[in-house]
Amino acid sequence: MQNTKKILRIALPTPLNRLFEYVLPEAIDPRTLQQGLRVRVPFQSRTLIGWLIEITDHATIAVHKLKPILEVIDQTPLLPNDLYQLCLWAADYYHSPLGEVLTQALPEVLRKGKATQSKLLSPPLVEEGGGEKGRFNLNAMQLKAAQAILKAQSFRVFLLDGVTGSGKTAVYIHVIQQIIAEGKQALILVPEISLTPQIIERFQTHFQVPINMLHSGLPPRERFLAWQAARSGMARIVIGTRSAIFAPFNNLGLIVVDEEHDASFKQQDRFRYHARDLAIVRGKINQAPVILGSATPSLESLHNANRDRYTYLALPERAGLAVMPSYQVVDLRQGIPKEGLSQNLLLSMRTHLANQNQVMLFLNRRGFAPVLYCTSCGWIAECKHCDSRLVYHQKSACLQCHYCNNKRAIPTQCEKCHQETLLPLGLGTERLEKTLAKHFPDVPIIRVDRDNTKRRGATETLITAAHQCKTAILLGTQMLAKGHHFPNVTLVGIIDADSGLFSADFRATEQMGQLIVQVAGRAGREEKKGTVIIQTRYPEHILLQTLIQHGYTLFTKHLLTERAAATHPPFSFTALIRAEARTADIADAFLEAVKQLKMLDATQITLLGPVSALLAKRRGMYCQQLLVRANHRQTMQQFLKGIRKQIDDIARDHAIRWVIDVDPVAM
CATH class of the missing domain: 3.30.70.360 (Alpha-Beta Plaits)
Incomplete structure (x- = not known):
C-alpha cells in the first residue's frame, strides 16, 4: 500500500550530524509549510525545537516507526533567506550538525520555544535617529581607501592594512555613511566584548541612526531586542563579537571585520566556525563589500591579497601629527629582575610619569604567580583534571586552573613532603600590580584582566578611569592591548616577549608578532612621541629583530617563506x-x-x-x-x-x- 503521509526531515540541536524523520499529522496542511520553520518534536525522553529542512513522500525507515511532530511554531521562517543559506553553508563546511548551526543563529529566548507574534512585533531596543551628524575630513590615504571600497558597490573583499593609529575606524565611518545614505545596514565585528562600548561611542559621535550592540555578554532580553532590531531594519548599524555574524538583517550593505587577525573570531568548541571567514561568505551571499581591517593582518589574508583574491589597501602612516614609536630592547640575560621590572624600564617609567604621561605595561599572564612550588622537595601544585599547573591567586586566596576553572584553597604545607616551604614562583598581573604600588605609591594603577572585569560594566569603568587620569600606570593582559586608544600613553613596557618564539604551534610566532605590534601601537598615538621597551631573553632572535627593525610587513614575508617551505597554511x-x-x-x-x-x-x-x-x-x-x-x-x-x-x-x-x-x- 502506498504511503500517503508526508515525511518531514528535521534538523535538531544535537551532536548527531544528520536529519531526523517525523510524520506530519493529518491536521496540518503541508501547503502551509516551508523550509526554515521551527517545529516542536519528541526526541527520546525529551521535547526539542527543531527546523524543517525538507518535506517528502518517502521515509528511509518504515513509516509506522516514525513519530509525529507536536507543533509547527512559526507561520513564516524567523531567519531571512540569506542567513538561512549562510547556516547551510557553515554546517556543510565545518562539518557541524545543521540543527546546532541554525540554533546558534537565534537568541536564547527563541531557542526554547515559541515567541508570540506580539513579542516579535514589540518595539525593539533602539531609538529613532535622523541620519548622519556630518562628515569629517580624511587624509589622502584614508580617502583613497574609502573611495576604492565605495566604488565596488557589490561583493568584494578589501584588506585594509593600516598601522596602529592610522585611522582605520575613520575609513569605516566614511564608507558606512554612504551605506546608510543608500538605506542599507552595516555590520561591524570586533574580537572582544570590551571593544564594543568604545567603538559605539565613536560611532555615536558621527551617526544619529540607531546603533545596536550584539554579543554574548548581554542579558537574554537585551540580546533578543537587538536581534529583532537588526531583523526589522530599525538598527542601521550593528556592532558585535563573532556571534553577531548570525544577526538577521533586512538590507545588509556592508560588513567590517576589525582586527581581522584576532584568533577570538574562531569558536573553539562545538560549532567551530571562524566569523571572519563567514563574513566573507555572507558578503558574497548578500552581494555586499567586506572590509578586513588590521594593523597586523593574518598570513592567510595577506596571502589572499598577494594572489589578488582580496583588494589590498594600505594606510602606512599614523593619522594627524602622531608618529610611530621607537623601540628599545632589554636583554634579560644580563640579570633577570626579581620583580619583573628591569632597571631600564623602571627609570623610563619614572621619567614618563614625571612628565605627566601614562605608562602601559603588558603581561599576558593573570593571577599572582603561575606556579606554587615547594622549595624542599620540588613539588608543584597541579590541576587534577587538566594537564596544567594551578595558578596562585592571592586576592581571592585560591589556586585556580585557567582551563577548567577548578579552584581550591591555598595549602599551608606541601602535599608531598608536608613541609611548610611553599613559594609562589613567577609573575602574574596581580603580583606586578603589588610591585608597582611599592615603587610608585602615589601613581594610580589600573589593572585590566579577566579577574577584575567579570562584573558587568567593570571593563568600561576601568577604561573610563584610564582616560580620566592624566598620569597613571595601565597594567593588563591582551584585553588591554586590543584596539584601545589612550592618547596620554607615551611608554609601553612588554614584560616578557618570549612566549611565542619556541612554541610547538606553528602559528605562535605570527601571534607573538601581532601581539607585540598591537601592544606597541598603544604608545604615542597623538602628538607625544611614544617609546616601547621590550624585555626578552633572546634579543638577537632573527624574527624579533626583523619585527623591531624593519616592521611587520617584512616580518610576515619571512613567515610566509617559512610556511611555504613547510607547506603550512596558507600554502595548504x-x-x-x-x-x-x-x-x-x-x-x-x-x-x-x-x-x-x-x-x-x-x-x-x-x-x-x-x-x-x-x-x-x-x-x-x-x-x-x-x-x-x-x-x-x-x-x-x-x-x-x-x-x-x-x-x-x-x-x-x-x-x-x-x-x-x-x-x-x-x-
Whole structure:
C-alpha cells in the first residue's frame, strides 16, 4: 500500500550530524509549510525545537516507526533567506550538525520555544535617529581607501592594512555613511566584548541612526531586542563579537571585520566556525563589500591579497601629527629582575610619569604567580583534571586552573613532603600590580584582566578611569592591548616577549608578532612621541629583530617563506580530527582506526598523528588529534565528507567524543 503521509526531515540541536524523520499529522496542511520553520518534536525522553529542512513522500525507515511532530511554531521562517543559506553553508563546511548551526543563529529566548507574534512585533531596543551628524575630513590615504571600497558597490573583499593609529575606524565611518545614505545596514565585528562600548561611542559621535550592540555578554532580553532590531531594519548599524555574524538583517550593505587577525573570531568548541571567514561568505551571499581591517593582518589574508583574491589597501602612516614609536630592547640575560621590572624600564617609567604621561605595561599572564612550588622537595601544585599547573591567586586566596576553572584553597604545607616551604614562583598581573604600588605609591594603577572585569560594566569603568587620569600606570593582559586608544600613553613596557618564539604551534610566532605590534601601537598615538621597551631573553632572535627593525610587513614575508617551505597554511588546507576519552590510549586507538579509513591517493591527502594536543588533558578528558592536510580545499572537504559516517560508526565502539575542526587556529 502506498504511503500517503508526508515525511518531514528535521534538523535538531544535537551532536548527531544528520536529519531526523517525523510524520506530519493529518491536521496540518503541508501547503502551509516551508523550509526554515521551527517545529516542536519528541526526541527520546525529551521535547526539542527543531527546523524543517525538507518535506517528502518517502521515509528511509518504515513509516509506522516514525513519530509525529507536536507543533509547527512559526507561520513564516524567523531567519531571512540569506542567513538561512549562510547556516547551510557553515554546517556543510565545518562539518557541524545543521540543527546546532541554525540554533546558534537565534537568541536564547527563541531557542526554547515559541515567541508570540506580539513579542516579535514589540518595539525593539533602539531609538529613532535622523541620519548622519556630518562628515569629517580624511587624509589622502584614508580617502583613497574609502573611495576604492565605495566604488565596488557589490561583493568584494578589501584588506585594509593600516598601522596602529592610522585611522582605520575613520575609513569605516566614511564608507558606512554612504551605506546608510543608500538605506542599507552595516555590520561591524570586533574580537572582544570590551571593544564594543568604545567603538559605539565613536560611532555615536558621527551617526544619529540607531546603533545596536550584539554579543554574548548581554542579558537574554537585551540580546533578543537587538536581534529583532537588526531583523526589522530599525538598527542601521550593528556592532558585535563573532556571534553577531548570525544577526538577521533586512538590507545588509556592508560588513567590517576589525582586527581581522584576532584568533577570538574562531569558536573553539562545538560549532567551530571562524566569523571572519563567514563574513566573507555572507558578503558574497548578500552581494555586499567586506572590509578586513588590521594593523597586523593574518598570513592567510595577506596571502589572499598577494594572489589578488582580496583588494589590498594600505594606510602606512599614523593619522594627524602622531608618529610611530621607537623601540628599545632589554636583554634579560644580563640579570633577570626579581620583580619583573628591569632597571631600564623602571627609570623610563619614572621619567614618563614625571612628565605627566601614562605608562602601559603588558603581561599576558593573570593571577599572582603561575606556579606554587615547594622549595624542599620540588613539588608543584597541579590541576587534577587538566594537564596544567594551578595558578596562585592571592586576592581571592585560591589556586585556580585557567582551563577548567577548578579552584581550591591555598595549602599551608606541601602535599608531598608536608613541609611548610611553599613559594609562589613567577609573575602574574596581580603580583606586578603589588610591585608597582611599592615603587610608585602615589601613581594610580589600573589593572585590566579577566579577574577584575567579570562584573558587568567593570571593563568600561576601568577604561573610563584610564582616560580620566592624566598620569597613571595601565597594567593588563591582551584585553588591554586590543584596539584601545589612550592618547596620554607615551611608554609601553612588554614584560616578557618570549612566549611565542619556541612554541610547538606553528602559528605562535605570527601571534607573538601581532601581539607585540598591537601592544606597541598603544604608545604615542597623538602628538607625544611614544617609546616601547621590550624585555626578552633572546634579543638577537632573527624574527624579533626583523619585527623591531624593519616592521611587520617584512616580518610576515619571512613567515610566509617559512610556511611555504613547510607547506603550512596558507600554502595548504588543514583540519584536525580531535578525540576526547577517559584515557589517552582509548583516544589514540580511535584515531588510529580513523587513519585506516584514508580513501584518497597519498599525494592528495596527508594524515599526521595521532598526537596529544598541546594541552593533553582537559576537564578530566585526554585529547588526541589527527591532522588532515591537503593542497586543495575541495580535496580536504571531499575526504572529510567521505569518512564522516564511518567515524561515527567507529566512535560507537570506543566510548569517545570527537569533532572535526576545519581551519584550526590552535593546536
